[in-house]
Amino acid sequence: MEKPWLRSYPPDVPAEVDTAAFASLPALVAPSVAAWPDRDAFANQGAALTYRRFDQQARAFGAYLRHKAGLQPGDRVAIMLPNLLQYPIALFGTLHAGCVAVNTNPLYSARELLHQLVDSGATCIVVLENFAHIVQQVLPSTSVRTVITTKVGDMLHLPRALLTNFVVAHVKHMVPEWHIDGALDFNDVLRAGAVSDMSALPINGADTALLQYTGGTTGVPKAAVLSHANLVANVLQTEAWVRGVLTPGREVALVPLPLYHIFALTCTLAFMRLGATNVLVTNPRDLPALIKEMKHAKASTIIGVNTLFRALLDTPGVEDAASGTLKLAVAGGMAMQRSVAERWQQRFGVPVTEGYGLTETSPIVCANRLDAGHFTGAIGLPIPSTEVAILDDAGTPLPLGEPGEICVRGPQVMQRYWNNPEETAKVFAPGGWLRTGDIGAMDEQGYVRLLDRKKDMIIVSGFKVFPNEVEEVVAAHAGVLEAVAVGAADERAGQVVKLVVVRKDPQLAEAELIEYCRANLAAYKVPKIVVFRDEPLPKSNVGKILRRAVIEQEGSAAAG
Template sequence: MERTWLTSYPPDVPATISVDASDSLPALLARICASHAHRPAFSNQGATISYGELDRLSLAFAAYLQKVAALQKGERVAIMLPNLLQYPVALFGVLRAGGVVVNTNPLYTATELERQLLDSGASVLVVLDNFAHVAEQVLSRTRVRHVIVTAVGDMLHFPKAQIVNMVVKHIKHMVPEWHIDGADRFMDALEEGEQQAFEVVPLQADDTAFLQYTGGTTGVPKGAILSHGNMVANLEQTAAWVKSVLLEGEETAVIPLPLYHVFALTATLAFLRLAAHNVLITNPRDTEALVKELRHTRFSVMIGVNTLFNVLLDAPHIEQANHGSVKVVVAGGMAVQRAVAQRWHKVFGVPLIEGYGLTETSPIVTANPLTIAAYTGTIGLPLPSTDVAIMDDAGNVLGIGAPGELCVRGPQVMKGYWQRPEETAKVMTSDGWLRTGDIGVMDGAGYFRIVDRKKDVIVVSGFKVFPNEVEDAAMLHPGIHEAAAIPAPDEHSDEVVKLVVVRRDPTLTADALLVHLHKHLTGYKLPRYIVFRDGELPKSNIGKVLRRIVKEEEEKKSQVAA
């Protein structure tokens, strides 16, 4: 196929990358730790571990898993932790021991946790004690045979560790009572592991590194099988893309998104590939604390999603977080709204670099060049060694400017869904294409733009309306804080647009908003109904507005009213 995008590539970015068949994430970690042993690797809550300490601690945890938990190569280990120093230690400990990481949302209900543990067949669970009571409810019905429990402050310095743990448990009462027979404490596991002899596990590119579960916003979550080869390829693709701007051993990255989500996971691994200093934010919903961290950290790179950037821009003193050191701010996980991008550029002096990816692609597929002068409104160009095509339902490749399903082929594409061959067959073609379910277009320069999710398209009198476009237009109004466009039934057309809005300006009326929308949208795209809500719209674990939930809530209200 013709790779139109290569004509728009930055001059120093290669068209392809090469990955050694024997390379793995532990091999990558070992190289970085050996070269940058004294450089800070991760910081959290005022404590820091160096790359040398990350090497030592993850080896200790790996040895503990091998000798005490009797973990065998290929067994699954569920990690149920927020962004704490314990996370990278546990992550690399599992991988070095030959295990498969199953990232698990700490906010899962007992039902959600049980479903994931059963589906993955996890035999070991690493969990924060705040959530151990949830695990206790389901463990007897799973294959988990070994549990390691940690507390928020465990890896902080003395006496802060003890103070934080006391405050969290006894003053804030954030640790409900729990009892799990035979559970080990994380710090005890590290101490015991240091007394054990670690055995190197040979790993190949085809070996599974992660069962990374999809968000489940359109159904029951599925485990994408991501191999070491998938992950290393995506890290090498990303390294080739950023090498002219982000320099090895010189960057400080702020990570306010949860590491159990694939976007933050791979971004952090990419920063680790550059020997960056990664500052982990445990609770990004505490906006005041996050702004304080940004004001006191001279960071050069940051990741986030549109909703997070929007909240930060409304926070007091956010302008004081601009140290003049910021090189790159990467946006992913959901569509960036132009109004948010413009405000961010004004405050920080750098554009939001929007990219695109999926759990199934490890996850990065496309990105804008880091050298762009302003927000482009596109998801950028395919990364090296990545093919992207816009196809119709029959699999025919469509021309420039024609909307269709965005399809991806490359070394970062998953092996398939765990124990779901039928679901794999629905999205993977025989010649290696992944059908993403996203509607996109490509322009003449090879830049791609996501129009919307295929399942979210609203059909008004036969015309397709893409919710992203309606929401983007609404967000250009300064009185709007959040917006979600959803379908609503209509007697004259099967569907019409309903816009659910959280106002920044409480005096804003529906009529005034409609006048604004008339300037940006043609008639059939205009909302027939505008609903104002207080509070916030429902969101996923990384802050993506869940239109499906908004739609269900509106339908329930309509049924009650009837």
């Protein structure tokens, strides 16, 4: 097929990369461990792990899973951690053991966690003790037999580790009571694993590395099966795109996005390939602390979403952050607003480089040139070894400039959905094209522009919210007759969830319904706006609520 985007490539970016150069993610980072053993690979809360120490502890964790916990190759290990030093150790330890990592959002409610653990068939979970009470609630209904818990300060130096854990548990009261028989301590696991055989199991590129959960048209979360080869390919593709700007062995990357989000994870793996120090930010909502960290670390790279970049720019003290050190700012997860991008460039002299991807593509598909020097408004050019086509509903390629569905083909495209052949069949078009569900167009220079979302998903600060899931939870409330969830524009989050409800109980109040949602949904999925209607919601002739009609009605009401 014709690839007009290649004519727009920077001179130092190849059209193709050798995606078969490494058989696995551990093999991918091994050269960095060898080249920079004493350089900090990860830093967090004043502590750090060198590349050598990271590798040793990851191997110890993997050895424990194999020789003490009895996990077998292919077993699933859920990792329910925020950005702490424990995360990369648990992730790579899982991979060294030949197991499959299941990224798990620590903010999940019991209902959400139960679905993911049951669906994935996870037999082990690594969890921050702040969320162990949620695990305790669902544990009897799952296949999990090994629970490994850790505290926020466990990887810090003494006495800071003890002080941090005391403050989190007893001053801030952030650890609800929990009890799980046989739960293992993370540091005990590392010590026990260190005296076992720490050699890694051989891994094939086709072996599954990660189950990364996402939603779909049904709203039921499903897992994209990402192989080692998928992730290795996307890391090498990303590395090829940024290598001309970043100097191997000398960069500091600020990582405020959670590593359980595939965008943050893949970027961090690419930074590891370049021997960068990855500064993991545990609580990016503490903006003054984030700016202080940005300044202290002398960050040369930062990843984020539009919401975060805007919040940083609106926070006092940002004028001193990363002054003169920042080389690269990368945005993903949601559309970048021009006003935010232009303010960022004016402040730091570096544009925010926007890209595009999805969970099913590990995730990066397109990126803007790093030397663009300005905000383009496009989602960029297909990255090396990637093909993008704009297809109509019949799967026929459309001429340049005409809108259609953005479809992707390349080595980073997932193998399938986990245990879901029906959804897998829906998402793949003839010729191996992955249907993204997004509407876009490609210009003569090969730049892709995102025009609309074919799916009804709502993007809250870069996180996907699927209306059917919210509606299912709300419909279970005794006071609700019917409801539909739609997106509402929000200056800070891009979008928030808005509920349009017909009440069964006339006394049902907005506050009660929102509180009910908080108990059953992750925070970013909880509706921020509730509109009550007296008349029935519009429906099709088979009784299905017409969401698009509701959206139009709400738009008309707001305009009028």
